[in-house]
Amino acid sequence: MRRAAVILAALLAAGCDGPPPAVRLTLETDLAMPAELDEIHVLAAASRTEAGQICGPTSRGFRLSATDALPLRLVIERGETYTVWVWARIEGFAGGRRILAREVVHAWPDEGVTEVTVRLERACVDRTCGAADQCIEGSCRPLQMPGLLDDAERIDADRPCSGDTP
């Protein structure tokens, strides 16, 4: 009986915990779907240091087969280790060709959900910026974490960001 009470208390405590802090990316576009934008790839990772020491990025592709396929909402939940900031790269494709990309870096909230909207803009289609820049509203602006994936030492290869990533 006493043991059952302990288990019950533990279960109640677990049940009262809210969802983990998260960043929700809402992807929008002014491009026509699927004529001008028919696929999106999202690459996501989180860092355990300010300078950037990330888990092995996880990815997901989305086919945009309907005119109202966007906005798309991506919820990235904070874990126990990579708790400094979250990073995502969103790449837009048309006919298998990458036409634009955006990167966002955002600190985790202490609790609750932080909403981040990313617009995949017509003004940035096929716009070439330098390696340390990205196109936002048609202009090249500095990336917050340039070359994050170019340095293998900044990626914890043995620690994938998603359990289902090999």
Add this chain to the structure above:
Amino acid sequence: MTKRVPCRSWFGFLASALCFGLPPAEAQTDAEVEAQRLFESGVAASTAGDAAGAAEAFERSHALFPHPGTLKNLAASLETAGRAAESWRAWNELLDRYGAVISEAARAEAQARAAALDQRLARVVVTSNPAGAQLEVDDRPAGTASPDAPLRLEPGEHRFTARLEGREAATRTANLAAGDNPPLAFELPFAVASFGTLRVESPTAGATATIDGGSAEALPLSCELEAGEHEVRLEAPGHLARVERVLIEPGTPVRLELEVETATPTTPGGEGGGFWDGPWPWVIGGVLAAGLAGGITAGVLLAPGEPVAGDWRVRMP
């Protein structure tokens, strides 16, 4: 002999050049102020007969604030210090960079000095296959290997190293005489150790893989890739594309077996269309529900923990 006439003759030129060439002190940047300090230090060293020290000061000054006067003084100091090859390069740099702005007399003198030095130097053409290797002579950078630009070096033994990305570096030693020398040709083989093997497999019928944006290849696929990170994009009819990044290390085979998800649903459109990417929250929920089925209502436990709606959910470690 150490107090060279050329050095002294430059001072007047340099003083006037600096007066006109450098901005007033209040407008100078830190680099410009430091350049002027180094320049004055070089003049002092030269006056004291320390040609090597003067050359070092002028070189640092010129790096901070390029100026024909400083470069001219550097060339003269190097010559006084007995570093003929470097002096020849400095005179030629003066002509190349500032030939249009220095006086005719200064230009003629630079040409004469460069020509006189050239007579004492060893000339050697260094080429590489493939072309474009970066050269080092005696462990110091010496530009790009080119059949059109013979290197000028002090006569004697020198160690040449050619480097090109993706190729093995090659090193040779040659004893050079003054004047023209036989050319040095470097063959740079592929750096085998900088490649690794990637094999991509998938149980999904008809799956293809695209590596680094290239053409789609049927699976299984094996290829040699340069060491570093590569992007593998897996596609199959009726399935969602999947993109993975893989790190290739030299000489280490990597095997990537990937499944792709069926493309249903593609992009949920409604508010209630969210789905879970990871199973754990629901597994835990199921355990809770089962454990509490004897008397506790699941709603009491689950209501505070409602997840945020989303079309893709991922939990970071």
